[in-house]
Amino acid sequence: MVKGFTHARLACGCRITFREGVEGSPVTVVVEEKSPACLVSQHVRDLPLFDYREALRPSTRVGPPEEGEFEEES
Ligand SMILES: [Zn+2]
Numbered sequence: 177m178v179k180g181f182t183h184a185r186l187a188c189g190c191r192i193t194f195r196e197g198v199e200g201s202p203v204t205v206v207v208e209e210k211s212p213a214c215l216v217s218q219h220v221r222d223l224p225l226f227d228y229r230e231a232l233r234p235s236t237r238v239g240p241p242e243e244g245e246f247e248e249e250s
Pocket residue numbers: 186188189190211214215216219
């Protein structure tokens with residue numbers, strides 16, 4: 177079970193809550209309150225979200241490491 181926080185608000189205004197996951201997924205994220213301003217059709221109240229990582233924070237795992245991008249001269 178997730179400890180520390182149980183709710184989060186997405187950039188679109190929707191509020192989500194975390195629940196104990198099922199079927200191998202450690203956490204299930206459910207839209208608790210649909211924002212009137214939300215334009216994301218996937219955000220439906222009481223419907224689980226499965227792309228919670230992308231929803232909660234900018235991805236840090238996409239793309240290769242920027243090796244060689246900056247050359248250090250010493
Ligand atoms: Zn939304």
